[in-house]
Structure formats: C-alpha cells, structure tokens
Amino acid sequence: MRFVSFSTLDGRVKGYGLIKGQGVIDLSKRVGDRWPTLDAIIADNALQTLTADAENLPVDYALSDIQFEVPLTHPGKILCVGVNYPNRNAEYKDNQVAADYPSLFVRFPESLTGHLQPLLRPAESEQLDYEGEIVIVIGKAGRRIAQNDAMDHIAAITLGNEGTVRDWVRHSKFNVTQGKNFYHSGAIGPWLVPFTHAAQLNDIHLATYVNGELRQNDRTSNMTFSFAWIIAYVSTFIPLNPGDIIFTGTPTGAGARFEPPIWLKPGDVIEVQAEGIGTLRNVVRDEG
Template sequence: MKLANFEFEGQTGFGIVEETTVVDMTDAVEGISSLQDLVERGSAAVLNSAGKGRRLSLDEVTLLPPIARPEKILCIGVNYGNRNAEYKDGSDLPKYPSLFMRSASSFVGHGAALERPRVSEQLDYEGEIAIVIGKTGRHISRERAADHIFGLTICNEGTVRDWLYHGKFNVTQGKNFDRSGSLGPWIVTRDECDPMGELAVETRVNGEVRQSDTTANLMFPFDYLISYLSTFTTLRPGDIISTGTPIGAGVRMDPPVWLKPGDVVEVEVSGIGTLSNTICDEEPSDA
C-alpha cells in the first residue's frame, strides 16, 4: 500500500495512492487523521475495511513529507562500500556506522523546491532510502528488525557542504538548513516492498544519472542499523532512518558541481517510486 500526506484546498490529510490518484482516508477510521496516527497503530490493515473518501488527482494535491513531526530523524553516512573508497583517505572499512541527526524543518515534500541558502552556493544532493519505524523497540535483534518497520520512503538528504566543517567533531550545521532536503513522495508499506530485499537507488540531476547502486552493497544493512541504533535509543513509530547515499554526489566531481536554481533532482528507488524537487534560492527575510 502506498500512503501519502497531502494538502488540498488548505486542509491536510492522508490517503492511499492508486496510480494517478489519492483516495482520501482522513478520519475514515476513528482516531486516525494523519499518517503519524496510522503508523502509531502499527499497521495499515485497518484501512482495508474502512469507508473510502473522495478520490483526488495527484496533480490536484500538494504532497507533504510522509511523517510531519517525527521524534527522530537518524541519518547514516558512508554506508555503501565503494563510498568509503571515494574519500581516498586510505582508511579501512568502518567498524560501526557514522551517524548524525536532522530536524523535520530541514525537509520538504515531493514537488516542493529545495532552498539554496543565501550563505552558501554549495548545496548538494544525496539520494537515499529511508526506513519508517512502525513499532516501538529497544535492544532489537537483527532477526526481529523487520517487525519494527512500517514501510519505506525516499530521501534527498540535501547537504550544504562548506557548512559541514564549521565544527571540529560534527556535521550538524551543513545537514540542517531549512528546506534543504526532501522526503516522499509516499510511504510504501513493507508488505509491498520488502525492506530486506535488494533495492536499487538512482539519483538524476536534470535527467543525468549521478548516483546508482543497490542495497546489496550496503556495509550496514537495514536490519543491522535498526539493531545498532536501538541499542542506545528507543525507536518509536514515525521515527525515520535515512540509510546512506551511493557514490556520485556533486562534491566528488572534478571540479565539484553544486545545485543551482532551476535544477531538477530526482531520486528513484525500485518498488517505491520517484522523489522529485526543483532548486530555488532562499527568499530574502526582513528579520
């Protein structure tokens, strides 16, 4: 099942995506008025017996990030094996995942513009697969990890490269500019897209393929990530784990190529769909 958050005529809701339409399921089940509410129920199966609302064309609605206010957005760095070699620093493969966190305000939905901030021209793309947690857990075993996945979505983990190096030990600044990344266009539930199977991810800029790889090349597979992260933090419904990007980001080109206003970035993942965003400059502020 594909499930999307949307805005239509000034009202937010969620629904089931069927080809070029979305079937409005907002308040079709008592107590469930958002995708977050549904994820907290742990299963989309409750929708199967619910009455269906209006059918809207996807062209009519504004798609929003699938989870509006996740408690945690956990991001994994350097997770594809050949990405470690891309750094050309002679380092061994890492023993543990690299990790940082992002705020919900740093993401927009499918079709919205990503903002190149006024303080930098070094906005870059990172196409990724993102896990949406559907069941609370701590110290989760790898064998039970799939039970805690509600579904999968797509992430463009947009990065402002020069701001990654403002601190000695962190990358937080460059990873959290408002509206610099995107999530969507929807969540595909795990019964329709096996999170433990091999998935392909491809990133295109203005139609040119920049990144292409499969999860077969992950150093830390999804089940490992869930087990590892749950060792130190309780994973809760609606938490998002962005699982790492393949080689080919703009920073690694010679010379580096940054995103500029008017560019179109598409991240396509097999079994999920395509997340597409244009680039614009940050609007001036009176503050």
C-alpha cells in the same frame, strides 16, 4: 499501496490518503477522528488495516489538485547513516580505512520538504549537494533489538534526498549538524509504502538523477551495514519508537566528489528512484 500526506491547492483541506491511479482517496475525512495523521496510523500499526478497508473507496482528488507534504507530520527521531555503500569511504580521499561502525547524525523536521516542493539553496552557501537514500519508518518500539527481529520493527519505507550544504559540514572537526539541517535543504517522500517482507528492501535498485543525468546508481544488497544491522545497532543506545525515521545511506556519486565539484543550482531537478517505492522529485530554488 501508497499513503500520502497532502494539502489541496486551494488550501481548504490538509490531510492524508491513499493513492489510487491518478487520484487520492481522502482517508482523513473518513477515519480522521480515530487517526488524525499518518503518524497516528503508524503509532497504531494500522497501515495494513487501512489498506484492506480503503482500496475500493472512490477517489476524492486528482493528483494535479494536491500538494505533497512530508509524509509524517510530527516524526520522532530522524537519524541518518553516512558512508554506507561501496566506494563511499574512498571518495573522502583521507587514506583512512573503512570504519567498523557507521557514521550517524540527526536531522530536524524543518530541514525536510515534500515531493514536488522546492529544495532550497540557502543564501549562506552555493555548495548544496544531493544524497539519494532509502528511508525506513519504525512502527514497533524496541530497545536492543536483535538483528533477526529487526525487520519486524519497520512499518513503512519511503525515499529521501539527504541534501547537504558541504562547506557547513566542515565548520568544526567532528560536527556535521549545521550542513545537514538548513531549512528545506532535503526532501522525503513522496509517500509511505507499507513494509511487509524483506524482498522490498534487501536487493532493490537505488538511483539519483540530476537533470536527467544518472549520478548515483547502486543496489541495497551492497550496503555496508544492512537495514537489520542499523536497527539493531541504533536501538542499542537509544530506544526506537513508532514514527522514528532512519535515512540509511547514499551511494557514491554525490556532487562533491566530482573534479571539480558540481553543486546544485536553481532550476536543477533531482529525482531519487527505487524499485517498488517510486520517485521523489524536487527542483532547486534559492531561499527567499
């Protein structure tokens, strides 16, 4: 099942629903009084309930009549893991050994856009880059979560393009915040897939294509820090709450690592794909 936040092209409806075939069942008009957004459903641990109740309902809109929005309207913390696949450390060519702990940084909600919406290249730089990732959505609160229990805290999974303005991540010695947070420089979606068992994540294929060319290609079983490890580690220093989002790292092959680098330009199509989740697709456009 795939849950989506959407708006109709005529602007009259903004809500959430369930993908069915080539259409959307509008759940917000049916249960919106109880759960006004997908965020509320996550907070109430109700994805599985809605799946069982809604699968026989009729479609309200064709996919061609909606715009995909960012799945969570008001996400909690947006945490991102860096350097988490084989060869990613070597890509930096700084002669440093791989770290014992992951690089972590944050994104702000305004830095992300939805499926099929433009990925914006800012006027301040031409060095916009892509990073395809698996994204997990926390559904159960916890602090100092044990690895053995960590997967029980995931409510849903989705995809992310952790778009990065490369020269701006090097404006200061230890700070990447600026280059990771340009307005609509990244994307998330297209939908939320309820998480029910470890096989949905433990060894799935993750790939990123730019204009149909395969650029990133790996499996989650190769991650340096597993999904359970990330949840346990992060929850050591900060509580995790329903609606928190974690981008779990990107494979080798980003544009910055080519010789010379290959930056995204207007008209480029980026597709992030993963088994059992789907495809997140965006086209680059210059901001403004």
